[in-house]
Amino acid sequence: MDYDYIVVGAGSAGAVVANRLSANPRNSVLLLEAGPADHPWTRIPVGSARMITNPAVNWLYSSEPDANTNGRRIPVPRGRMLGGSSALNGMAFVRGQAQDFDTWAQMGNAGWSYDSVLPFFKRMESYQGGGDDRFRGRDGPLRVTNPEPNDPFCATVIRAAGEVGIEHNPDYNGARQDGIAMSQATIASGRRMSTARCYLDPVRNRPNLRIETGALAECLLFDGTRCTGVRYSVNREGREAGAAREVIVSGGSINSPQLLELSGIGQPERLQALGIKVRHALPGVGENLREHYAPRTRWAIAAKGITYNDTARGLGLVRQALRYAFSGRGLLGSVGAPLRAFVRSRDGLAAPDLLLGWVPMFTEPGPKGPKISRQSGVTCYAHPMRPESRGHIHVVSSDPRKPPAINFNFLSSPVDAALTVRAIRIARAIMTAPAMAPLRVSEIAPGTDRNTDDEILDWVKAAAETTYHPVGTCKMGSDAMAVVDAQLRVHGIDGLRVADASIMPTLTSGNTNAPSIMIGEKAADMVLRG
Numbered sequence: 324m325d326y327d328y329i330v331v332g333a334g335s336a337g338a339v340v341a342n343r344l345s346a347n348p349r350n351s352v353l354l355l356e357a358g359p360a361d362h363p364w365t366r367i368p369v370g371s372a373r374m375i376t377n378p379a380v381n382w383l384y385s386s387e388p389d390a391n392t393n394g395r396r397i398p399v400p401r402g403r404m405l406g407g408s409s410a411l412n413g414m415a416f417v418r419g420q421a422q423d424f425d426t427w428a429q430m431g432n433a434g435w436s437y438d439s440v441l442p443f444f445k446r447m448e449s450y451q452g453g454g455d456d457r458f459r460g461r462d463g464p465l466r467v468t469n470p471e472p473n474d475p476f477c478a479t480v481i482r483a484a485g486e487v488g489i490e491h492n493p494d495y496n497g498a499r500q501d502g503i504a505m506s507q508a509t510i511a512s513g514r515r516m517s518t519a520r521c522y523l524d525p526v527r528n529r530p531n532l533r534i535e536t537g538a539l540a541e542c543l544l545f546d547g548t549r550c551t552g553v554r555y556s557v558n559r560e561g562r563e564a565g566a567a568r569e570v571i572v573s574g575g576s577i578n579s580p581q582l583l584e585l586s587g588i589g590q591p592e593r594l595q596a597l598g599i600k601v602r603h604a605l606p607g608v609g610e611n612l613r614e615h616y617a618p619r620t621r622w623a624i625a626a627k628g629i630t631y632n633d634t635a636r637g638l639g640l641v642r643q644a645l646r647y648a649f650s651g652r653g654l655l656g657s658v659g660a661p662l663r664a665f666v667r668s669r670d671g672l673a674a675p676d677l678l679l680g681w682v683p684m685f686t687e688p689g690p691k692g693p694k695i696s697r698q699s700g701v702t703c704y705a706h707p708m709r710p711e712s713r714g715h716i717h718v719v720s721s722d723p724r725k726p727p728a729i730n731f732n733f734l735s736s737p738v739d740a741a742l743t744v745r746a747i748r749i750a751r752a753i754m755t756a757p758a759m760a761p762l763r764v765s766e767i768a769p770g771t772d773r774n775t776d777d778e779i780l781d782w783v784k785a786a787a788e789t790t791y792h793p794v795g796t797c798k799m800g801s802d803a804m805a806v807v808d809a810q811l812r813v814h815g816i817d818g819l820r821v822a823d824a825s826i827m828p829t830l831t832s833g834n835t836n837a838p839s840i841m842i843g844e845k846a847a848d849m850v851l852r853g
């Protein structure tokens with residue numbers, strides 16, 4: 324079967340590309356997604372906790388052990404369903420800083436400066452929280468909202484941050500990112516706004532858009548150096564589809580480099596050693612992996628009725644369920660981390676370089692995912708936003724079902740180590756500021772006995788996880804390690820683009836769903852312009 328375009332992966336970026344390309348009825352589009360069409364937990368915000376360990380909708384990767392994780396394997400959850408990771412993520416909506424995109428442009432990627440990408444950020448959203456029309460979109464497919472105001476915990480931390488010189492910023496996606504703020508969220512009317520819901524549901528019955536779920540792309544097809552289609556399987560039955568114009572790979576930062584390597588695009592020696600025929604040498608495939616290595620500081624709260632540990636256990640949980648049923652609010656309708664601060668590690672920086680995020684409860688592992696602990700407390704993660712450490716992802720087999728090896732190489736840059744310690748010290752300063760006194764806070768982790776930089780870093784290596792933001796493994800650029808050009812075309816191959824978080828040359832300052840959706844919007848625009 325032949326189409327004009329084939330999009331591989333229906334995640335944050337791929338669903339957007341499929342929507343925009345099929346808006347013209349003359350374009351026939353095939354969207355392939357390895358996972359299922361839906362899952363009941365994708366609709367309810369609290370469902371994130373249920374999906375983070377659920378193999379039905381999650382690739383459940385993990386990293387290779389490494390010295391700076393004390394030999395631990397770090398979980399790498401990734402959405403595997405329509406909507407991809409946007410259908411199971413924590414729903415915080417953060418664009419990043421103007422400087423992030425200006426950096427991409429300064430690296431030689433024409434068309435990616437902040438001024439150039441701002442129209443796509445505006446086009447994607449209908450923001451219902453006020454703000455400045457110069458920066459915010461009002462009628463895009465993705466509904467973005469502010470969480471409920473007057474939360475007593477968040478209000479207290481905002482006051483405490485003010486006492487250490489961090490001001491409240493009502494819109495960190497507006498003119499400037501600096502400051503502490505309630506998290507904006509891809510939640511509306513108590514429902515998760517995934518790209519499946521916002522970009523695919525409204526267009527599912529377009530006759531020129533075919534969506535195949537349970538369809539694992541195994542290999543790209545070529546005629547010489549032109550990509551002509553995709554070989555994929557449904558229930559292990561092999562199929563092929565042709566693309567008369569282009570294939571757009573949107574499998575995400577783990578699977579996009581994997582698919583290129585399985586198709587013979589990558590480092591020749593590595594591919595040959597696995598018996599994969601080399602089609603085109605591109606040494607950057609799978610390299611430049613960047614991620615947020617995020618220690619979670621933990622704080623016991625003795626004051627009653629502040630955290631979800633107090634308000635959402637036993638009968639409290641019934642009350643939360645009723646509240647959600649009637650208003651879509653409360654724990655069941657809440658963004659993962661409702662409060663965040665973008666701060667500077669030192670004076671004189673042009674923009675914030677550290678992120679702190681608060682979750683007003685303690686959880687512990689349960690049989691179906693994290694569950695609420697008996698102990699009342701608050702988790703505050705704290706980390707550099709633009710880490711310099713770089714890792715890599717590579718296939719270890721020619722079998723498309725075998726997970727690739729993920730090596731983060733965390734803290735290999737001394738700058739990252741120093742900034743991580745600084746972020747934890749700022750978290751401590753806020754959590755022990757005078758305004759916090761009524762909550763009767765005491766530090767559990769790292770713990771008051773860990774004070775020197777080395778003691779804090781030892782704890783980071785033993786305990787930190789990620790905030791699930793891998794990017795950069797099919798880097799955009801024009802240097803020898805770039806995989807795609809500024810039009811997202813794979814270097815040296817015709818008819819093939821990559822459009823997802825893997826093309827980011829550097830990690831954006833914050834969470835990565837909004838920039839991934841922007842990349843989908845911009846990719847579709849570039850494809851349609853030819």
Ligand SMILES: Cc1cc2nc3c(=O)[nH]c(=O)nc-3n(C[C@H](O)[C@H](O)[C@H](O)COP(=O)(O)OP(=O)(O)OC[C@H]3O[C@@H](n4cnc5c(N)ncnc54)[C@H](O)[C@@H]3O)c2cc1C
Binds near residue numbers: 334406541578579834
């Ligand atoms: C648990 C978790 C929490 C997060 N929380 C937040 C948050 O609060 N805010 C935020 O901004 N970001 C968050 N993120 C990150 C954000 O969701 C991702 O950066 C973003 O969704 C990446 O988009 P993508 O298009 O690159 O990939 P994805 O959205 O992951 O999409 C890739 C899609 O391709 C499919 N696919 C892959 N390989 C194949 C193949 N071979 N054949 C067919 N289909 C394939 C996958 O199944 C998937 O559906 C979180 C991520 C996770 C996992």
